[in-house]
Amino acid sequence: MSTASLAKSDYETPNRSWYKRNEISVTPWLFLAPAILFFAAYVIIPIFQSFEISLFAWDGLGAREYIGTENYVELWDDPAFYTSLKNNVIWLILYLLAIPAGLFIALFLNQTVMGIRLYKSLFFFPFVISQVVVGLVFTWFYDPTFGLLNTIIGWVGLGPINVLGDPTYVTYGIIAAGLWPQTAYCMILYLTGLNAVDPEQIEAARLDGAKGWRMLWYVIVPQLKPATFIAFVVTIVGALRSFDLISVMTNGGPFGESRVLSFYMFEVALSEYGFRMGYGAAIAVVLFFIMLFFIAYFLYSMYQDERGR
Amino acid sequence: MFPTPIQKSPRSWQITYQSFLPVALIMWLLPLLAVALFSVKPEGDFSGGNYWSLPSSFGGFENYGRVFFESDMPRYLLNSLLITVPTAIGAVALSCMAGFALGIYKFKLNLWVFFLFVAGNFVPFQILMVPVRDLTLDMGLYNTKTGLVLFHIAFQSGFCTLFMRNFIKGLPFALIEAARVEGIAEWRIFIYIVLPLMKPAIAALSVLIFTFIWNDYFWAIVLTQGVESQPVTAGITSFNAQFRAAYHLMSAGAIVAALPPVAMFFLMQKHFIAGLTLGAVK
Structure with a gap:
């Protein structure tokens, strides 16, 4: 025993505590603990709980009844589910228009003239406003009796169209409202990206005779790749999170034609139409897997980036 | 052009x-x-x-x-403020620490933990809705501002950690090494060396989180109801029911509800844009 303690005192003074000896390996976990705890309780664990709940019939209050995959079987034959899914696809595709639109506005505003900073801020304005207010603003904009849209197309002898009351137009009308703040967001990403474009490369390309579209596509857009990636991520996430606008503008109507999965889930699980938590959870699981496909891609891209450092 | x-x-x-x-x-x-x-x-x-x-x-x-003076709007605005500010403080505090851990230390699970935060940040709200509502009910926090704040802090810490970690990665590591050679304790390195350097990131995140949370609608209607705890985004629905078809009042209400984040944006523009575009341009 005495030899052992002697050996120890050779490399360490006895008053160094366990914490002191393991400081470098323990500290990160101490610092991570609160965030991980919160994140696990409110985000990670609930994902798995939702998977579980989707296998039950449950009204949120009484006893749960295990019904296996019945919720998913019902979903398979639910026309409202397919309407929502179809609308989700339309949202995803059309929402991506925010990226070229944002780039276009950014190119337009990327000049140095008097007051351009204020112009840039004001163009960015719609993104700062809550989606609820954007929804209200566009509901009035589309209003068939006094809305600005119908007033304007009335001048050229068209209309009136009740955009939000017509099953064929309603989803497009809401997406247009959503594109407004989203385009502003993409614009600001590109404006920042354009600041970092290398002027020497542009000069070199100009000497080589590149101009117009070719200059844009082959010289400028490749240099904006990081901005495009972020714009893509936030636009996809935004499209799949579309809930506020639908809830405020149409509440899913007319005849449920403007529902998307996120809204339909809420309607099934937590609205006057019922408290079917199990069925709602099943819809959420489907939505989760659609998102997971994109999350995997985002993480893969980030991983490549990390390794490149 | x-x-x-x-x-x-x-x-x-x-x-x-x-x-x-x-x-x-x-x-x-x-x-x-x-x-x-x-x-x-x-x-x-x-x-x-x-x-x-x-x-x-x-x-x-x-x-x-x-x-x-004739509606509950001031009350909703106050609720929004009492939800938004604690969330911003909480989420920024948690993520400063988590970002420090992930940005400075090399350990086996580092990238896994980081990706967990990033992935969680992207999940659809609906997959969390039923369990989070349940958890909030069980804790007796349903229809309270605290319940909403706790969830927001947890969820936002995903994005904030991503942000903070990338920011800290960009700091000169030599500073930390020098401090270690001097024998300074790790927690002191955090407080006295890293934290002061993080001021711009903290400002940017606070402004951003303020706007995100102020504009949140989904969680407001899932976790609260009624004037005593609903923020203004949810309250404006009842406001509009009160003044149905009175477009001049509904318009004024919408502008009042939208104004605080707009004011925040114009006052803190530099930080706001730095926050939104971090990572887009190095």
Whole structure:
């Protein structure tokens, strides 16, 4: 025993505590603990709980009844589910228009003239406003009796169209409202990206005779790749999170034609139409897997980036 | 057009550009300008059917006065503030620590933990809705501001950690090594060396989280109901029910509800944009 303690005192003074000896390996976990705890309780664990709940019939209050995959079987034959899914696809595709639109506005505003900073801020304005207010603003904009849209197309002898009351137009009308703040967001990403474009490369390309579209596509857009990636991520996430606008503008109507999965889930699980938590959870699981496909891609891209450092 | 600087283009194009700018801006903000116009029109204009004429008299004081003194709007605004500020403080505090751990230390699970935060940040809200509502009910926090704040802190810590970790990775590591050689304790390194360098990131995140949370609607209607705890995004629905078809008041209400994040943006513009675009440009 005495030899052992002697050996120890050779490399360490006895008053160094366990914490002191393991400081470098323990500290990160101490610092991570609160965030991980919160994140696990409110985000990670609930994902798995939702998977579980989707296998039950449950009204949120009484006893749960295990019904296996019945919720998913019902979903398979639910026309409202397919309407929502179809609308989700339309949202995803059309929402991506925010990226070229944002780039276009950014190119337009990327000049140095008097007051351009204020112009840039004001163009960015719609993104700062809550989606609820954007929804209200566009509901009035589309209003068939006094809305600005119908007033304007009335001048050229068209209309009136009740955009939000017509099953064929309603989803497009809401997406247009959503594109407004989203385009502003993409614009600001590109404006920042354009600041970092290398002027020497542009000069070199100009000497080589590149101009117009070719200059844009082959010289400028490749240099904006990081901005495009972020714009893509936030636009996809935004499209799949579309809930506020639908809830405020149409509440899913007319005849449920403007529902998307996120809204339909809420309607099934937590609205006057019922408290079917199990069925709602099943819809959420489907939505989760659609998102997971994109999350995997985002993480893969980030991983490549990390390794490149 | 870009990349040709406007100063080098012909005089005629310069004039066209300069005069087109305000036109483009008005077109871009047209729906909003319409609401702003509505909010200062007196009631008589609407009953007379003069929706789009200039206001026959300035009704702004009366309209906004009624929003503030005859509705629950001030209460909703206060609720929003009491939800937003603690969330911003909490989420930023948690993520400063988590970002420090992930940005400075090399350990086996580092990238896994980091990706867990990133992935969680992207999940659809609906997959969390039922369990989070349950958890909040079980803790007795349903329909309280605290319940909403706790969830927001947890969820936002995903994005904030991503942000903070990348920021800390960009700091010179030599500083930390030097401190370690001096024998300074790790937690002191965090407080006295890293934290002061994180000020710009903290400012950017706080402004961003303030805006995100102020504008949240989904969780507000899932976790709260009624005037005692609902934030303004959810409250505006009841406000509109109270003033149904009174467009001048609903417009004024919408503008009041939208204003705080807008003010925040204009006051803290530099931080705001730095926050939004971090990572887009190094």
